[in-house]
Amino acid sequence: MTGPILSYCAVRKLFGQFVALDGVxxxxxxxxxxxxxxxSGSGKSTLLRCTNGLETIDGGEIRFDGVPLPSxxxxxxxxxxxxxxxxxxxxxxxxxxxxxxxxxxxRIVLRMKDGLAVRRAEALLDKVGLSEKAGSYPANLSGGQQxxxxxxxxxxxxxxxxxxxxxxxxxxxxxxGEVLNVMKxxxxxxxxxxxxxxxxxxxxxxANRVIVFERGxxxxxxxxxxxxxxxxxxxxxxxxxxxxxxx
Amino acid sequence: MDLDFTPLIESRQYLLEGLELTIVLSLATVAAxxxxxxxxxxxxxxxxxxxxxxxxxxxDSMRAVPVLVVLVWTYFAFxxxxxxxxxxFWAALVALTLHIAAYVAExxxxxxxxxxxGQLRAALAIGMSRREAVVEIILPQAIIRMLPAFGSILSxxxxxxxxxxxxxxxxxxxxxxxxxxxxxxxxxxxxxAAIVYFxxxxxxxxxxxxxxxxxAHLGRS
Amino acid sequence: MNFDWTVxxxxxxxxxxxxxxxxxxTTLTMAIAIPGGIVLALMRLSPIRAVSAASAGFVEFFxxxxxxxxVYWAYYVMPVAFDVQFSAFTTGLAALALNVSAYNxxxxxxxxxxxxxxxxxxxxxxGMSRAQAVREVVLPQAVPRVLPVLASTWVSLFKDTSLVSxxxxxxxxxxxxxxxxxxxxxxxxxxxxAAIYWALGYPQAKLAxxxxxxxxxxx
Numbered sequence: 001m002t003g004p005i006l007s008y009c010a011v012r013k014l015f016g017q018f019v020a021l022d023g024v025x026x027x028x029x030x031x032x033x034x035x036x037x038x039x040s041g042s043g044k045s046t047l048l049r050c051t052n053g054l055e056t057i058d059g060g061e062i063r064f065d066g067v068p069l070p071s072x073x074x075x076x077x078x079x080x081x082x083x084x085x086x087x088x089x090x091x092x093x094x095x096x097x098x099x100x101x102x103x104x105x106x107r108i109v110l111r112m113k114d115g116l117a118v119r120r121a122e123a124l125l126d127k128v129g130l131s132e133k134a135g136s137y138p139a140n141l142s143g144g145q146q147x148x149x150x151x152x153x154x155x156x157x158x159x160x161x162x163x164x165x166x167x168x169x170x171x172x173x174x175x176x177g178e179v180l181n182v183m184k185x186x187x188x189x190x191x192x193x194x195x196x197x198x199x200x201x202x203x204x205x206x207a208n209r210v211i212v213f214e215r216g217x218x219x220x221x222x223x224x225x226x227x228x229x230x231x232x233x234x235x236x237x238x239x240x241x242x243x244x245x246x247x
Numbered sequence: 248m249d250l251d252f253t254p255l256i257e258s259r260q261y262l263l264e265g266l267e268l269t270i271v272l273s274l275a276t277v278a279a280x281x282x283x284x285x286x287x288x289x290x291x292x293x294x295x296x297x298x299x300x301x302x303x304x305x306x307d308s309m310r311a312v313p314v315l316v317v318l319v320w321t322y323f324a325f326x327x328x329x330x331x332x333x334x335x336f337w338a339a340l341v342a343l344t345l346h347i348a349a350y351v352a353e354x355x356x357x358x359x360x361x362x363x364x365g366q367l368r369a370a371l372a373i374g375m376s377r378r379e380a381v382v383e384i385i386l387p388q389a390i391i392r393m394l395p396a397f398g399s400i401l402s403x404x405x406x407x408x409x410x411x412x413x414x415x416x417x418x419x420x421x422x423x424x425x426x427x428x429x430x431x432x433x434x435x436x437x438x439x440a441a442i443v444y445f446x447x448x449x450x451x452x453x454x455x456x457x458x459x460x461x462x463a464h465l466g467r468s
Numbered sequence: 469m470n471f472d473w474t475v476x477x478x479x480x481x482x483x484x485x486x487x488x489x490x491x492x493x494t495t496l497t498m499a500i501a502i503p504g505g506i507v508l509a510l511m512r513l514s515p516i517r518a519v520s521a522a523s524a525g526f527v528e529f530f531x532x533x534x535x536x537x538x539v540y541w542a543y544y545v546m547p548v549a550f551d552v553q554f555s556a557f558t559t560g561l562a563a564l565a566l567n568v569s570a571y572n573x574x575x576x577x578x579x580x581x582x583x584x585x586x587x588x589x590x591x592x593x594x595g596m597s598r599a600q601a602v603r604e605v606v607l608p609q610a611v612p613r614v615l616p617v618l619a620s621t622w623v624s625l626f627k628d629t630s631l632v633s634x635x636x637x638x639x640x641x642x643x644x645x646x647x648x649x650x651x652x653x654x655x656x657x658x659x660x661x662a663a664i665y666w667a668l669g670y671p672q673a674k675l676a677x678x679x680x681x682x683x684x685x686x687x
Contacts, residue, residue, distance in 0.1 A: 054589055073597070081595035091590035095608045108604055109595040150590075157594060311669025313627035315641060316662050323648075324658040402532075409534035413634060420537060433544040441533055441541055448532035 012059030038213030084154030144175025254430030265422030284351020309349030486643030505572025560632030
């Protein structure tokens with residue numbers, strides 16, 4: 001398979017009068033780990049949500065595996081099965097035990113037999129280090145544990161691409177590390193990842209590429225060494241120094 | 248359908264007197280219910296346990312029996328049993344108070360039990376007597392939480408006074424019924440009655456909604 | 469002062485019929501008012517201003533009127549408005565159903581809104597259809613929140629059916645009071661009426677309490 005897995009071409013998104021995305025264009029190759037950084041409201045999360053169809057775009061085009069995102073429901077659902085998404089607030093289903101949270105995608109969407117789905121879920125829970133929590137309810141897990149389960153839930157669908165929407169922003173500092181470790185392992189295994197994050201250390205160490213957003217447009221796009229050490233654009237420097245980033 | 252509102256205009260004094268009685272009965276009931284219900288609620292929480300089963304029986308019975316039934320029984324049956332005959336207004340006041348005080352008691356109990364147990368422990372630890380702790384620490388917090396529910400008691404009471412019409416209390420509903428029957432223009436009379444009740448109740452429920460919104464964050468400890 | 473408590477036993481069949489009608493009235497009203505409440509709640513949550521406002525207006529209207537007035541008003545207005553003669557039962561049912569639908573709509577609205585938007589998004593992100601998301605994620609969370617409140621509404625409704633006695637619907641209150649007028653056994657019949665309501669209402673209230681405890685939602 002050749003060609004970029006995702007390509008954005010002059011993508012525009014409006015919320016009423018507010019221009020959330022103003023002509024965003026870039027491509028992601030298979031296996032790349034791309035981090036989107038930038039101030040709040042700069043459009044990063046919006047772009048992510050347009051990618052898997054939770055939001056519709058008002059201009060331009062998004063292509064997944066060379067094919068424009070379908071506008072019809074059934075087509076959109078097909079695409080979403082091939083993309084996994086991890087949310088800032090984890091969004092585990094509180095009425096299901098952890099094991100069933102992870103198994104629900106294969107069971108309901110892929111119509112997998114219960115036994116098979118559960119076995120797949122058990123393997124994934126083991127992978128994120130939470131086998132012993134399989135029978136617990138989400139409410140009894142820490143934030144970091146819930147987010148790891150959420151990652152396992154998304155991986156259960158065996159997606160080709162993983163979208164992370166500020167995965168550690170709602171976590172206590174002590175638990176951020178365990179989630180980032182899981183994400184790093186995923187990256188090492190070759191998963192294509194698009195990560196909206198404020199965790200600059202993660203971006204610096206794990207990302208192949210960092211894209212800086214501001215006010216709905218791309219300010220700079222390059223490898224972490226460029227962005228963090230020798231940014232080419234003034235605004236990138238401003239943003240990073242504003243964050244207190246010391247290279 | 249041609250509407251004729253003149254009977255309403257001709258009987259306006261009669262209807263206004265009914266409205267006045269509705270308001271008087273409502274306020275009197277609310278006052279009496281708060282007193283009785285407050286006492287019952289407090290007794291349930293802090294009173295002797297030998298009394299509690301009786302209070303619980305009273306409260307749950309009022310949840311099971313309709314207002315109409317309590318009104319009718321108080322006005323027609325009670326005099327036979329006790330020899331005391333109550334005029335319609337007083338029968339209604341007694342019946343409505345009994346019924347609504349049960350709700351108030353539940354509100355009081357819910358309000359008190361919603362205050363964290365740690366508050367009482369802390370108060371006792373400082374050296375307050377149990378009574379002082381309840382009065383100074385528990386009740387003020389509990390009352391703030393109860394306020395919105397008390398507001399809805401007023402709304403419920405005003406609506407329930409209309410049922411007193413069935414025991415011929417000359418409040419607004421009864422007067423409207425009479426005018427409707429005599430004038431043969433029930434649609435106009437009851438439509439106006441609906442508007443009047445709405446105009447009275449709407450501000451009350453709005454106020455209660457606002458209270459709920461205001462108090463939601465205050466009450467959280 | 470002599471009492472004849474056998475009058476209750478002698479009129480047991482009529483009282484049973486009246487009680488049955490009370491139960492039927494309650495059940496039918498809920499059967500209409502649950503879908504009715506859902507429709508009104510969905511209307512209220514609609515992004516279309518006119519639809520949302522219409523639903524809100526309807527609910528406000530019925531929250532702020534005494535039910536007994538609605539019963540009388542329906543009794544006189546319905547025949548004129550629809551040019552059809554309705555039975556008292558139908559009129560009473562209509563008044564009750566309109567009233568309870570309004571209350572139910574608030575219950576359903578609160579239940580639906582208590583489910584975070586993110587929950588539905590997480591379900592969709594896995595590839596579920598909207599219907600699957602509602603079935604697997606929304607309903608299992610909404611039902612436990614809504615059910616106890618519906619139970620309380622049922623208990624109130626059961627009592628409120630007594631109000632349609634004023635338009636001569638033959639439910640329990642009307643039947644008991646009719647027998648009282650016919651036999652002049654005031655204390656006996658009114659006490660019997662109270663006792664029957666108590667006997668039926670008490671367990672229902674306890675059941676509603678149990679549901680509240682069972683489905684106590686952690687905030």
